[in-house]
Amino acid sequence: NALAHLLVQRGNPAEAEPIVKRMIEIDPSEYLNYLELSKIYENAGNYDEAEAQLLKAREVKPKQAEVYAALSGYYNRQGEFEKTVEALNTAADLQPENPQGYQLVAVFYWEKAFKDKRLTKAQEKEYILKGIDATDKALKLNPDYIDALTYKNILLRMQANAETDRAKIDALIKEADEIRNKAMELNKRKASGKS
Numbered sequence: 300n301a302l303a304h305l306l307v308q309r310g311n312p313a314e315a316e317p318i319v320k321r322m323i324e325i326d327p328s329e330y331l332n333y334l335e336l337s338k339i340y341e342n343a344g345n346y347d348e349a350e351a352q353l354l355k356a357r358e359v360k361p362k363q364a365e366v367y368a369a370l371s372g373y374y375n376r377q378g379e380f381e382k383t384v385e386a387l388n389t390a391a392d393l394q395p396e397n398p399q400g401y402q403l404v405a406v407f408y409w410e411k412a413f414k415d416k417r418l419t420k421a422q423e424k425e426y427i428l429k430g431i432d433a434t435d436k437a438l439k440l441n442p443d444y445i446d447a448l449t450y451k452n453i454l455l456r457m458q459a460n461a462e463t464d465r466a467k468i469d470a471l472i473k474e475a476d477e478i479r480n481k482a483m484e485l486n487k488r489k490a491s492g493k494s
Contacts, residue, residue, distance in 0.1 A: 315339055330360040334369050341373065349373065364393040364400070380411055384429075391436070398437035398444050405433035405450045412457060424461050430454045445489075448482035451475075 319336045322329070333356035341349035353373055356366045367390035374382040384407050391400030408430030412423050434451035437444050455475035459468045 328359055330356040330363055330366055333359065334366070337369070337373065341376075346377065362393055364390040367393065375407075380407075383407065391433075396440065398440040398447060401433045401436040401440070402444065402447050402450065405430045405437065405447065405454070408433060409450055409454055409457075412454075420461065424458070427454050427458050427461065431458065443485055445482050445485050448478050448485070452479040452482065 316336070316339050319332055319339065322332045323336065326332070333352045337349045337352035337356070340346070340352060350373065353366070353370050356363075357370065360366050367386045371383045371386035371390065374380075374386060384404060387400070387404045387407060391397070391404055394400050408426045412418065412426040412430065418426070431451060431454045434447045434454065437447035438451065441447070452475045455471050455478065459471035459475070462468045462471065
């Protein structure tokens, strides 16, 4: 696998492909070989075959978070947002003790809601709420997770901007302020070494 990876890195995917295929023949249960073959096909522009290899890796190791991370990266490069976050959510669920997976999901929802100007207001709100839900999952695992606090603060403010009910807007801003203040306090403690 190291030789095939080196050949791909050096721009020799045609030489790497038969090596990886042979490695798959020898050990069809080794998911990393499918991931490597997927990279070869994707780099060659053979996207259907690249996806097929990722799906084969998932079939071989359905509980391996790394497989879903590779799937999410592939789908993200293809511009398939829904498939990207589905794979990210699965990867996060496979490591339920790790808040970073859920936080990564929140980042993708924030970015989509913030940057994609083609979204309807309903879609934007849906993604904001899903992003908040992902930060909540991360914060449930680590209530002092600064990145999750920061993104939840931002997402709550985005939600407030989408609301028309003054009382709801005020409640969201108040919650966002509290979260921002907690994140700032944690950052101060971290900077002073008082974690």
